[in-house]
Amino acid sequence: MNRMSEYIIEIDSATKEYKSEGATFVALKGITIRIRKGEFVSIVGPSGSGKSTLLHLLGCLDIPSSGEVYLDSMAISKMSPDDLAVARNRKIGFVFQAFNLSPTLSVFKNVELPLMIGDMDESRRAPIVRECLSIVGLSDKEKSMPSQLSGGERQRVAIARALANKPEMILADEPTGNLDSKSGKDVMDFLASLWEERGITVVIVTHEPVVAAYSQRVVHIRDGKIEKETLQKPTRAKGGDHIKLKEFESARGA
Ligand SMILES: Nc1ncnc2c1ncn2[C@@H]1O[C@H](COP(=O)(O)OP(=O)(O)OP(=O)(O)O)[C@@H](O)[C@H]1O
Numbered sequence: 001m002n003r004m005s006e007y008i009i010e011i012d013s014a015t016k017e018y019k020s021e022g023a024t025f026v027a028l029k030g031i032t033i034r035i036r037k038g039e040f041v042s043i044v045g046p047s048g049s050g051k052s053t054l055l056h057l058l059g060c061l062d063i064p065s066s067g068e069v070y071l072d073s074m075a076i077s078k079m080s081p082d083d084l085a086v087a088r089n090r091k092i093g094f095v096f097q098a099f100n101l102s103p104t105l106s107v108f109k110n111v112e113l114p115l116m117i118g119d120m121d122e123s124r125r126a127p128i129v130r131e132c133l134s135i136v137g138l139s140d141k142e143k144s145m146p147s148q149l150s151g152g153e154r155q156r157v158a159i160a161r162a163l164a165n166k167p168e169m170i171l172a173d174e175p176t177g178n179l180d181s182k183s184g185k186d187v188m189d190f191l192a193s194l195w196e197e198r199g200i201t202v203v204i205v206t207h208e209p210v211v212a213a214y215s216q217r218v219v220h221i222r223d224g225k226i227e228k229e230t231l232q233k234p235t236r237a238k239g240g241d242h243i244k245l246k247e248f249e250s251a252r253g254a
């Protein structure tokens, strides 16, 4: 089968063009990037520079106009849409603002959703949903509707949902975007703990230097290209009471 790769995702010379009404806009102009398993990477750059577009390629949610994307060393252009969807669902958890919580579903149902897509029995789903909500400290909110939660709590539900499939990698687009600095710090401490203690690969897009400081590697995007990359000593997570990683461990083992 496929060789074991040290990279969870590799993008090779990718471009991304958006076509609308005869006009073509080139959002990514030849990007090559590899994300090593267990890495914590942040993507920064001006508005419109292509960060979200790149994150969508990294998450295999979209395909490049040219170039190739490898998920665990498998070229996604050679996978059927179904196989790609299964692999993506197994390996990657998304915390995207565009994919935010369903307002008509309870907190519990929102976290359960990816498991339903994954075809798991209801009796197996419930304990996983409860574990994930417990990890993010929201066990007491499972019956709440998203509109009854604070911004930080909603983002933690989004993280619980991303964790439900026990992904190897979490991708987050502006995870602290609409949060006050305290909630934003809680969310980042939490993501950093997952990375530090569980070895989950984390890739975030952010425009805030204090958020990028949590990562080991900062990729600077400008005008659809990688302008530079910097390595740094990451800000360490300061575990709050709501971070119960042992439970995550048991959830992953289930
Ligand atoms: N579906 C689309 N159709 C046409 N153009 C698009 C589409 N999506 C993105 N673009 C354009 O591609 C460029 C990159 O968009 P992208 O969303 O990746 O930027 P970004 O760096 O994430 O910006 P921001 O910081 O504002 O979120 C922008 O100029 C945008 O207008």
Ligand SMILES: [Mg+2]
Pocket: 051, 052, 053, 173
């Ligand atoms: Mg964006």
